[in-house]
Amino acid sequence: MGRGSATALVGAATAAALLCGCGGPAAAPPGAATAALQTTTPHSRATATPQATPSAQATPSAAPPAQPPPALGPAAVAAAVSGLDGIARDVMRRTGVPGMAVTVVYRDRVAYLKGFGVRRAGSPGAVGPDTVFQLASVSKPLATTVVARAVGQRAGGSRAVGWDDPVVRHDPGFALKDPWVTRHVTLADLFSHRSGLPDHAGDLLEDLGYGRRHILERLRDEPLGPFRARYAYTNFGFTEAALAVARARGLSWEELSRTLLYEPLGMRSTSSSFAAYARAPDRAALHVRVDGHWEARHVRDPQAQSPAGGAGSTARDLGAWLRLQLAGGVYAGRRLIERSALDRTYLPHILSAPPTAPYGRPGFYGLGWNVTYDDLGRLQLGHSGAFRLGAATNVTMLPSEGLGIVVLTNGEPVGAAEAVALTFLDVARHGRPTVDWLRLAGAAFAAMERDERPATDYGRPPAHAAPARPARAYTGGYANGHYGPLTVAQEGGGLVMRLGPKPLRLPLRHYAGDTFAYLTPGENSVGLDGVRFIMGADGRAAKVTVAGLDHTGLGTFTRRPSS
Template identity: 60%
Template sequence: MVHKDKVVRIDGFGKRQVGKDAQVGPDTVFQLASLSKPLASTVVAGAVGDKVVAWNDEVAELLPDFALKDRWVTEHATVADLFAHRSGLPDHAGDLLEDLGYDQEYIFRHLRLEPLSPFRASYAYTNFGVTAAGEAVADAAGTSWEKLSEDLLYKPAGMDATSSRFSDYENAENKAVTHVRAADGTWEAKYVRDPDAQSPAGGASSTVRDMSLWLRLQLADGKLGGDRIIAADPLERTHLPEVVSQPPPAPAGRAGFYGLGWNVSYDDLGRLRLSHSGAFALGAHTNVTMLPGEQLGIVVLTNGEPIGLADAIAADFIDTAQHGMPTTDWLALIGKVYAQTDAAERSPTDYTEPPGDAADPRADSAYTGTYRNSYYGPLTVTESDGELTMALGPKPTRFRLTHYDGDTFFFETVGENATGPSGVTFRGDGNGKATQVTIEAFDKNGLGTFRRG
């Protein structure tokens, strides 16, 4: 917690890993998830201040392989457009490719296949849009994103435990291991999340001690201990509304905005509030919230999957500072939002209960073979011991297919964007052979059909 350039509280609670004695402290390294975005926009503000780039530079001029579906949008989308999520790319574009193991280069090349919403007139949260902007700035500086972050922010600010490389987090001796909640309510360290492919958007790691330095810098217009770290004007630009992210819920309601790596909102008295959450479904949840006019801010880092805790702690703190007490049960409210979001992303079909009149499948040989898709790459269906398996991605990733009804099977999704059981529907020709297959979980943007050949 920071107030008027002073750290008024810094503390740690709980364990770094369940079943082990090591305690969390101010110097424990956590994965930041999407709290990396306002950190990244601070880095870019530093590059803008150094005249390396400008916020309104076109990304395609800086990153030659960058392209979107519309040529005019490709030529005009700027660093600011991508940091503000207003390029027209659909929500979380490219994330499923990362789940399958594709690298950053492959994902960038395939963003051009994503359908676009109106440019600069729509908002959709995209990790790889922000990542492309960050990498474009690093290319302009003649270095990597990881090195640029070190040179412009982490080292000058004394954030010695902060990194944009997964390996630095992974090798840290004092690190918080990520956890997910089991069906019985207990927590387990089950997954490892390597976010290097989207480093500017979600790949940073840090401690609350280091993040308190960054908070002080943010609240002091780019200065730390009297020293200028980041130029004030380009940093101030990150705090301004760039796009409506949440329309007013009622005619008399207030809209929510997104700036450059920040959620931007205003309270009933017109006070500016800046915030951002970070969430890895595989085991991390973080939050930063600031009231710049009050020179007040808080950073909360946790090593459990998002259930609302980090956001609720920050909301309780800001409420208490403004009103003397929390105005609502934030944990219950925000936890319900996360649960509803998770439920909305799951298939409406309950694949664990086949219909009573389920039709038999064709012979396994009707489904086996290789199917092509320009976005996801080839998909291969094989049969072994009476069981069908599909494989896709560069590794490849393999999924067991379980029959549901007729030509429809299902599989368990995996990775950061897993949504539970999802349908796999084959379609065939008059000869009884399947000629195409559509994967429900991959078809949100109409890109999930694979064709044989």
Template identity: 55%
Template sequence: MIDLNVKPVKARPFVILALMLLVPLGVPASETPGESAPLDPSAFSDVMIPEGRVEAAVGQLDAMAEAALETTGVPGMAIAVVHRDRVVYLKGFGLRSLDGEARVDDETVFQLASLSKPVAATVVAAAIDRTHGERAGLAWDDPIVRHLPDFALNDPAITSRVTIADLFAHRSGLPDHAGDLLESIGYGRAEILSRLRFYPLAPFRASYAYTNFGLTAAAEAVARAEGTSWERLSQELLYSPLGMTSTSSRFADFISAPNHAIGHVRRDGVWVVTPEVREPDAQSPAGGVSSSASDMAQWLRLVLGEGMLEGKPVIGAQALARIHAPNLMSSPLHGPSSRPSFYGLGLGVSVDSAGRVRWSHSGAFLLGASTTLAMLPSESLGIVILTNGQPVGAPEGVAAGFLELVETGEIRHDWPALFGGAIARLYAETTAFAETPSAPAPARPLDVYVGRYANDLYGPAVVEATDAGLVLRLGPSPIALPMSHFDGDAFTFRPIGEDALGVSGAVFGFDDERAASLQIEYLDEEGLGTFRR
């Protein structure tokens, strides 16, 4: 999901207006027995959807999906649409892998990436509902340390107050994507969560920043309270009750599934099978779920049905409703006429151009997955799209075009191009080391750089000299990263893994004849990337 930090909105001046909108003129706010519920003008849209419009839009999905694959080159896609508690569309397109001929179908298992977050939110809602009324029951507003006593952030006062809901809403003050780079260099879940305390914090509950490992910490707290692992809890409370037989929160289950889609990346304009399959177990609640379009259709039915499936309650409506209640603005206003977007608990919440509430989320792995879902709760309509290619806007473009067809009867915008351009800009390589100087200063003798450096957040960095030059080793199980001379005491290397967006600089600092520090560019986004000998 594309999210940017924003400042909070103060709602107090609008309280009276909001109350007026919630109570229709001439209709009492309360109802007596036998009366129908009062109408809610805030739920109205003046852009009506006539009968048959959804069916007509569904009828164009085959062509839209095939065009998206043809235009972008993404190998495979699966789509599910739910309307009024019925699965009205379920289909796969393209190939599971470019190395074979197996086709994608509605049971093909894809990595969900960040669609795991709304799925995880429903697991937490189910756990809260199950313990409702118990003396030690769970609640969205439980402090994390009540269930995960070793958890800590940079400020002890915030550590004691931050709740499950705060971390699912990305409003703890942790920086954007805090912990992701730790995962990329090989740390596991427990170690990453223990290192969140080293990050500086923005204002608590007043700033939005999207974090995989903040949400993961909240999920871990819930699992700890339930006396089980997150993976087992998800299976017990959600996947099994919904009959989601292809869904798992374990990477091993995904990779062993006979009918799974392998990831693909684009290299020099050509799509190839990913050289490294994304293994997201460390952030399983935030990005580690794998599922099929068929299974995700059941999840859509559950959420749109307010916790009901096949006429039976699965999750209490009250616990579930918290996930789509807005908390903070999640994207900036671009002018006085732009509409704000908000974030609930693991789910995006907005009002679309037709005046309807829309719930949505996207997921992406640079190593080969791109997914999206969108729901119009007023129409009991939802769509989920799964693909096995790196993010280029394909699923978002199809989903946006489908909903525009539903609401207006035509596609008025080139959604694939709009989303493709936005995503390309988001993932554009940004480095001060892209172009080699025309006359670089020579390096010092390599042995003055060699040594072991340390960083509170990232741990050790070891620099070694080999016959081919310097090698950098990062993380708990160090992988050799060859370094190339750039200019003077500056070198470059190519990071690997999910966060590898190109070349990174590595600059040595000196107090005397031997290097005393090493500043690594791609680890320095929060000013935390300096290692000291």
């Protein structure tokens, strides 16, 4: 998704993770489900970490112990599973998403495993249980499963890594803007998006074509918010934490995830390498909607942020991962992950989505998981992933019930994956869908899309706009310490801006006066955005601000003296 939502549908706040069955037969008043959906919006910014008051800490509750909620019995789950074919087909019919794969695990058994539709629109190849999909941000809970195993393992009688280790202990070259934060920020801080880095720091550098090392080094340029007090979703902060763990083990991230998780679980089609996905013969292409139909237009290489959004997997393989999660770190009778290390990932570490209504429910972020609680107080964990360029995925679990579902799709985010998961859980809980989850999730995604658009419609210049100056007033080279060089040249009667290491060629169209517009590139594209030239005393531009790069004040480029 774009700015404010995510390259990989913003983990904090996706419908699947935070819409926790708040419909229910006895449920919420009208609008409650909508309010819950609103709490999933990735734009949410937590302003403080909840803390218990001293009196609350000192005084035990006088209330009797709460009774555990009634379990979801095998009959209820079987009924929900029997309806999954219809749920999936209905969502695909209503959205047109070309392909989908679904797996359900219940009490350490794969209860459902099926593919629907095609891998590529217009081609005959069918989606099956072994079709490889790009997971986008469902890579995050997969990654913290890897790290939980590393944390639980001992080396030389002591733990090689711990969730509360400062990142610099394992990566001495890592730095943020504030030296104190650099010394104190931990792996858990970065895995829970509470480091103070701004929302989606680094993602725009990826869109320009920069590689992993360059992007991680540039995190030190970003202005920091309050440390451990505000949630802001950062793919590259998350990536840095995972790479620090791999460095501590003397491996690449791709090797670490393979040796600690994928191989022990027999996940033969799963990888943290884009190259492995790209060469898989049975793989799902990415699709976007174009004039009401779906097209496979784009390739999305997320290798730079592999731990956060770059894994590829199948419904069958992810069923094995769900079994491991729901069995508390045990797989096929063998303990692979220390229970305490895995449990830490499930705890709320930061408020990610404050309630928007009196009857609303807050959402939290753990370590790679959205954390919330359903109507009966049961822990519900989830994460969605999305590439605006054509993928949407979801995992949702009720650990106390041993129940989890994964939904993979090969279309841009329209709420399809979330709708299948939430409708299934609704039927398991209540015997029927209590709300139209596709309508709610689809509306939430559409709202995110609208909110990300620039306030100015650069496609419609003002009727009486001031003319542009001669081209030479704007052409030349400009420098920026964060985004690198920018050049503006006259080509074919118009101006062209070039940015990035390759670089990208971005034509400029005149808007008004010294302001032009360009089509923003990559996963975070928001359509046309502005380019404003600031003129010097000599009548030539001294600076240029690229609005699409200026979300944290780093988007101004200064003319080079020789240019």
